Amino acid sequence: MVSQRGLEVLRAIVQDYVSSREPVGSKAIVDRHQFGVSAATIRNDMALLEEEELIVAPHTSSGRVPTDKGYRLFVDHLAEVKHISTAQKQAIDHFLDESVDFDELLGRTVRLLSQLTNQVAIVQYPTLGATRVRHIELVSLGNLRALCIVITDNGRVEQRLLDLETDLTEADLSELRSTINAQVAGKLLTELAESVVSLSTSVSPHLSSATSHIASALSDSIQANRQQKLVMAGTANLVRTEEDFHGSIYPVLDAIEEQVILLKLLTEMKADAHEVAVSIGREHSNSGLEQTSLLATGYTSAGESATLGLLGPTRMDYSNNIASIRAVARYLTRVLDAQ
Amino acid sequence: MVSQRGLEVLRAIVQDYVSSREPVGSKAIVDRHQFGVSAATIRNDMALLEEEELIVAPHTSSGRVPTDKGYRLFVDHLAEVKHISTAQKQAIDHFLDESVDFDELLGRTVRLLSQLTNQVAIVQYPTLGATRVRHIELVSLGNLRALCIVITDNGRVEQRLLDLETDLTEADLSELRSTINAQVAGKLLTELAESVVSLSTSVSPHLSSATSHIASALSDSIQANRQQKLVMAGTANLVRTEEDFHGSIYPVLDAIEEQVILLKLLTEMKADAHEVAVSIGREHSNSGLEQTSLLATGYTSAGESATLGLLGPTRMDYSNNIASIRAVARYLTRVLDAQ
């Protein structure tokens, strides 16, 4: 059984390994920490930790490195909760305050988080479930194409290209526009498509097909919004920590470009709004991400919730990263969910 | 003076070096190309090329590598113009046809171009100079904040967050909305702010301050649009070609995150719509990009022109990349500038 001191040794190993990038040996531990016992004793503890598969030695006779299981224990029981510095707090305020719209705010958020942590930051767009329609605008682009723009009550703007069978005149457009808007204002997004379909009888006959086109585009758009959109930043940071990846980082880069994988992982983690969920290495199996850890937490925007994530090597500074992602998520919620 | 055959030798060196990544020697050239002369002769030619600073030997007694000047000569006079394969053509059609809105189209474009070339692709948003306002929408977000959304004739959607002094009621918003729309519809974007300012006297007195807020936000927004927006994709490709960068790629990664630098370079290159401009290595001085080349060409969207770019190591496949960027730009123009 691993003793209390054994756990302290594990903590020391994780901390030292994270900061030095080198396998840590018994001597290094007695030097850098005040355990008040000799190196030999630490060695005995380490032998136990190794038996429990919390640490491993990369090769006979070199220091130990934490395993995924070791990191897990560290994260769950040993990591002390840091608070972010006031300087960082100011950076957050300053950086995000300048945002001029929703898209830019999320963009700034990921860049900020990736700078704060030197990892890859990810933000998922909120769903549009319970939001209501404010206005629908139609713009003809000529050449059988038009643009349909939906503005919601909470300031989201969604646009969708339409392929039409016949071009619409300005008069047609304004008829459609006013008919549709009269009908849909205040409706839930989920009811929107249905609601527009029902209009195809109440417009001028030659517009009926256009109306159903619009309806299907809208339902598409809502659908597409379900399988949500991700924004990322800081891929370059992965390269900076390249040495942390045994073998190559290409699988990791590939997995990142395949946003689907990340999306799946993030949603599986089911991060609730106030806790930071952590998934370490092999815990999220076979996807090229075996050597990375993923943090996730929730934020809410006008009542809709979504996820903020952070990706980096398993050998990351969990305490710091958890503190950062939590702080950013809170700030984001405060800005977006303002009542 | 460099002979005709000398130029052929240069072409051979560039081609072989690009495909093999290794300095190319006289023997390799006689083996892989049919010059009908001996290695010694090639050596003499190479000595001349070296005198002209078109190639260099990384160290005494190893093959030669093209210099920036060598690449320049190659690009200007030796590169044969490739045509992209029909498979590639189909990929372009297929990939871009699915776009549902302007933002997504540009996003897909960069991803496509970076996949086609294995380089970093960059697209600059078109300016909004000569476009006209279709509709302005106002959405209150509560908490003294509101959103102002501008929809243009050609389907661009710009949004801007407003900080107000007092919250607006629904009635206030309607009044503002209809007053403003009545006034601005059809106006040029450049006239927009001015036009809204003039309204501050014709609305209810308590809305006059809000009106000027909106005006200044709009003028900000137009302003911000001048110093244009870039979208990039394929940063990971840089990492894959890391060996091509003597020293480290961090300066390059940094320069990329500093979008300003790229923006400056791209605009300086003044790519006209039908030619692909090329800037090689040191030609664009001191910015961490000394070991990269930049391709740029123009595309037009509803009459507004903007730039499509491609960034990679100087040791890149110019023929192929030039063909790809040109094809993508043409396709983009065809889709966006449809009359």
Add this chain to the structure above:
DNA sequence: ATTAGCACTCAGAATGGTCGAGTGCCAGCG
């Protein structure tokens, strides 16, 4: 003008030896 031949250079791979950090184990000690 081209070529064959030759001496020369030099980066990179291969080899081998040393060093030292780190280990496991054991016997002794409080």
Add this chain to the structure above:
DNA sequence: CGCTGGCACTCGACCATTCTGAGTGCTAAT
């Protein structure tokens, strides 16, 4: 029984050395 000092052992990292071969420049002959 837990801790410690000591000791033999292992093995990667580092260094110096050698070896090899690709590639060069030069020269004399065709």
